[in-house]
Amino acid sequence: MNDIDLIKELIDNNYVKRAIGDIAEKYKIPKSELKKFYTLTFFSEIAEDIDLKKLTEINIQEIEKMISEDKKQKFKFIKTEFKNILEKCLYIAVTNGFKVNINNIDSGIMTSNAGDSAEFIFVARAILAGFNCSSVDVRSSRYDAIIDYNNKLLRVQIKGISTGNNISFKDRDRGGQGIDYTNERNRGKRITSQDCDIFVAVDKQVGICYIIPMDWADRLDDNHCVNIKLEDIYTYKENWDVIKQKVL
CATH class of the missing domain: 3.40.1350.10 (Trna Endonuclease; Chain: A, domain 1)
Structure with a gap:
């Protein structure tokens, strides 16, 4: 059993989360650990396709549309700082937050x-x-x-x-x-x-x-x-x- 086998099992089940229990039982893996494996793997793969600067720019444009006319100049004043912090926040989002137990502690x-x-x-x-x-x-x-x-x-x-x-x-x-x-x-x-x-x-x-x-x-x-x-x-x-x- 390897990571490829586990991924293939989920693909064969059309990525249905309910199937995780059956897969975990088949390979004698705790269900929570298997779900964690799938989540981390897919977050990592999806993150590879995301251009953070482009995603940040898209979000900034959408935010600008939401701001009332009387606040446009205020937003322009902080726009650079807003973009910088937003890109950092989006990085945390696409990597599923802070790292947890990467050393597989008991x-x-x-x-x-x-x-x-x-x-x-x-x-x-x-x-x-x-x-x-x-x-x-x-x-x-x-x-x-x-x-x-x-x-x-x-x-x-x-x-x-x-x-x-x-x-x-x-x-x-x-x-x-x-x-x-x-x-x-x-x-x-x-x-x-x-x-x-x-x-x-x-x-x-x-x-x-x-x-x-x-x-x-x-x-x-x-x-x-x-x-x-x-x-x-x-x-x-x-x-x-x-x-x-x-x-x-």
Whole structure:
């Protein structure tokens, strides 16, 4: 079995995603790993055919059409900077976001590392934004980072978003061999303002941060808090002013 065989199997199934399970079973490969292989391979192949500068120019032209007449001169003023950042963003898009586990680290270890990566992404971005921010090294702490703003310390809990379009203000239940997941002590606890002042959800694919004040999350009922759609927290998407507002 080689990569060519796997690609041929999907071609024979007309690229239908439902066939991935059968192919994975046939070749004794985890379904998630096979889907990842197809996704990365096709992104790489498609990227070879894309001229980023041309794609950027096409997008700039479309954006120009959307802008009202009274803002045309303003757009002209920032057009060069807009094109430069847009080309960088399009590169991330056509390569399927930030690279993930290219060294094939064990899945259990990678899950833990990925959690750390979300924390580091936020801390780096907070520092870049001009905030005095650092990680908290004590694993048992209910918050992951501290921001010192105007001589006030803010506790920040950070969670990574890898797939899906929702977040939860509740810890995962503890599981694994030898752990009784029905025991109350192993049940995930709700995250409240008693634990942290700010909750940050980090999209690990592109680095976008949702910066949410916990007094907003505290108002959610117990059922709603476990499944919040990203569209419901759009106002907090890249909203770094939340940090400043917490000390007013």
